[in-house]
Amino acid sequence: MKKTIKVFAPASIANMGCGFDIMGMALDEVGDVLQISAYEGEGITIDNQSGVPLPEDIEKNVITPVIRKFFQMTGLNAKIDVVILKKIYPGSGIGSSAASSAAAAYGMNELFDCPLSEEDVVVCAMEGENLASGGYHADNAAPAVMGGIILIRGYEPLDVIKLPVPGNFYCAMIHPAIVVSTKEARSILPKEVPMHTAVRQWGNVGGLVAGLYSGNIGLIGRSMKDAVAEPYRKKFIPGFDDLRAKLIEAGALAMNIAGSGPSVFALADKYEVAHHAEAILKKHFDDLGIGYESFVVKVSNKGAKLVA
Numbered sequence: 001m002k003k004t005i006k007v008f009a010p011a012s013i014a015n016m017g018c019g020f021d022i023m024g025m026a027l028d029e030v031g032d033v034l035q036i037s038a039y040e041g042e043g044i045t046i047d048n049q050s051g052v053p054l055p056e057d058i059e060k061n062v063i064t065p066v067i068r069k070f071f072q073m074t075g076l077n078a079k080i081d082v083v084i085l086k087k088i089y090p091g092s093g094i095g096s097s098a099a100s101s102a103a104a105a106y107g108m109n110e111l112f113d114c115p116l117s118e119e120d121v122v123v124c125a126m127e128g129e130n131l132a133s134g135g136y137h138a139d140n141a142a143p144a145v146m147g148g149i150i151l152i153r154g155y156e157p158l159d160v161i162k163l164p165v166p167g168n169f170y171c172a173m174i175h176p177a178i179v180v181s182t183k184e185a186r187s188i189l190p191k192e193v194p195m196h197t198a199v200r201q202w203g204n205v206g207g208l209v210a211g212l213y214s215g216n217i218g219l220i221g222r223s224m225k226d227a228v229a230e231p232y233r234k235k236f237i238p239g240f241d242d243l244r245a246k247l248i249e250a251g252a253l254a255m256n257i258a259g260s261g262p263s264v265f266a267l268a269d270k271y272e273v274a275h276h277a278e279a280i281l282k283k284h285f286d287d288l289g290i291g292y293e294s295f296v297v298k299v300s301n302k303g304a305k306l307v308a
């Protein structure tokens, strides 16, 4: 037996403002590409040819626990060789670990003729997220596997719901050269949320879901506000409140931290507005003397897929 496939999984933005750990959206075109081969035998090798530095120890690579989880869930076994061909930079806040985890989980399922459901593929991918951040969250992994905008209604058991994606939904993204690990960004959050904060947050989550179903852009924008994590995390991003005010004035629907940061994104329903928002984001970090990479990208309905 020898079988080889190539698989892509997209970058994603977790939380979408109000949906801490329960909402995320997939991005178009940006993502990871893995080549996965299965042979008779057992064991895992990972060859990183992406040019992006990653730990060489396979026990520190998110792909390893994903493959092990796949074998545990299916009762199958084989020798697996993975070549990482393309990789989002780790620590960027656009689901770098989830893209590799989703590509590995989806690719394994395809290699072995799809013994797992789509939800179980997400469960496999979450093993990689746990290694990367110390928590079983699916708000990057689920959109990276399934595409589109995903609501995670519950984790025990995993219950994921695909929400409608408005036709023209663009993100201006910036990844400033600031180091914030997901582990650190999670460790600074309080363990309990006051009732009035929770009330604001679940009102916004309901508003966002209603806005996506009804295509009400104004409702989507005013619902993408985070009362739970952002007050603690925004200190990592200098001038956060001023930056948001400028972007909203320029017509962006919302601006939020992408996942646990340090990337931030502005959402717009017109390409020109997103393009202008990118210029505002760049100027903000230019003025601060902080380097960055930035791009404008469409929210995508496509998740992990085989590539030729």
Ligand code: HSE
Pocket (backbone or CB within 6 Å): 014, 015, 020, 021, 022, 093, 095, 137, 139, 140, 182, 185, 186, 229, 258, 259, 260, 261
């Ligand atoms: N929901 C997670 C968090 C995403 O905000 O910590 C991590 O990218």
